[in-house]
Amino acid sequence: MDIPSSLAIVALAAAIHASFQITVSVLTLLSGHAIGAKRSQYNVLRLNWSFIGGTATMTLLILSFISLLLIHLFGPIDVPLQVWAVACGLVFGIGVAVWLFYFRKEKGTKLWIPRVLAEHLNDRSKATKHSAEAYSLGLTSVIAELVFIVPSMLISALVLLQLPSAWQLFGIALYVVISLSSLVVVSTLIGGGHSISKIQKWREENKGFLQFAAGSALVALGFFVYIYKVVAEASGVL
Amino acid sequence: MHEGGTLIVKRHGHGHRAESEHFEPQKMHLSIVAACLSCGVPAGHAESIGRHITNEVEDWLKDKPEVTSEDLRRTATHYLKTHHPDAAYLYEHHRSTL
Numbered sequence: 001m002d003i004p005s006s007l008a009i010v011a012l013a014a015a016i017h018a019s020f021q022i023t024v025s026v027l028t029l030l031s032g033h034a035i036g037a038k039r040s041q042y043n044v045l046r047l048n049w050s051f052i053g054g055t056a057t058m059t060l061l062i063l064s065f066i067s068l069l070l071i072h073l074f075g076p077i078d079v080p081l082q083v084w085a086v087a088c089g090l091v092f093g094i095g096v097a098v099w100l101f102y103f104r105k106e107k108g109t110k111l112w113i114p115r116v117l118a119e120h121l122n123d124r125s126k127a128t129k130h131s132a133e134a135y136s137l138g139l140t141s142v143i144a145e146l147v148f149i150v151p152s153m154l155i156s157a158l159v160l161l162q163l164p165s166a167w168q169l170f171g172i173a174l175y176v177v178i179s180l181s182s183l184v185v186v187s188t189l190i191g192g193g194h195s196i197s198k199i200q201k202w203r204e205e206n207k208g209f210l211q212f213a214a215g216s217a218l219v220a221l222g223f224f225v226y227i228y229k230v231v232a233e234a235s236g237v238l
Numbered sequence: 239m240h241e242g243g244t245l246i247v248k249r250h251g252h253g254h255r256a257e258s259e260h261f262e263p264q265k266m267h268l269s270i271v272a273a274c275l276s277c278g279v280p281a282g283h284a285e286s287i288g289r290h291i292t293n294e295v296e297d298w299l300k301d302k303p304e305v306t307s308e309d310l311r312r313t314a315t316h317y318l319k320t321h322h323p324d325a326a327y328l329y330e331h332h333r334s335t336l
Contacts, residue, residue, distance in 0.1 A: 022336070025335050025336040031276075032276045033272070035272075035276045036272025036276050107331065108331045109335055110336065111336065121336055122333070193278065195278045197277045197324040197325065198324065200328065200331065200335060
């Protein structure tokens, strides 16, 4: 796989990661509670950016961990095609699951995550007052989203391992930056004075599209990588 | 309001025991003000809306010994809609964001 194609796959996987909504929901709640508690705009943004810092750190750690695990299991170059096939299957399966189950079929933007976890994040976002708490809330939110983001991270890790070292670092940075894009947009909107209710209404009105887009993109990613890597190499085209 | 204060029955999801507590006007006032502030309403106006809604809800509770927290939220949302629809939306849905 050449470098531009590899980076394009990593960018697509990161964009899919960015389309998942748990961290966005928590950021919206965190901002809503902070504004509601009459905090200054500076403090609201400080909490938001600390939260984004936490999500960036955890995303970086998980992606690095998956890459390291793959190196330990299969070596830096020769990841068996079976592993690629399993990863593609996982991406495809989660894509279909996202189509079917991501948002709950009721008012609001409730997600199919354990209610205990959702309530914990809800309560923590309300209780968060300091940057360090917002940072750890960011770390926790990424863990809550793990079941949805692991497939795109696994594909990215597999692709990154085939790149030269310098490009691997660039690829990891690219993944983290793109995966944060939705949070940066929401934080910028809030910083620009947009109402939380308008942002939340937009999310609710477009949740069907967000769900369809995320699921379709995962299915497309799994299909593309399967054909481009597994089928092509198995049939000797590459 | 009902003598001794109206009892608010809270239910926290499936499998959890229902809890109850007496209605606290200040708590409602603060949550209405918070919803208004999140919608960019100036602080003074938010306080004024909060007072209005709390008074209206207290009137509604007068002859009721017990209501559920969902009833209370629905009623407050109904009154808030006439003052600020966006804040009413946020107030109604803040538990269904995640």
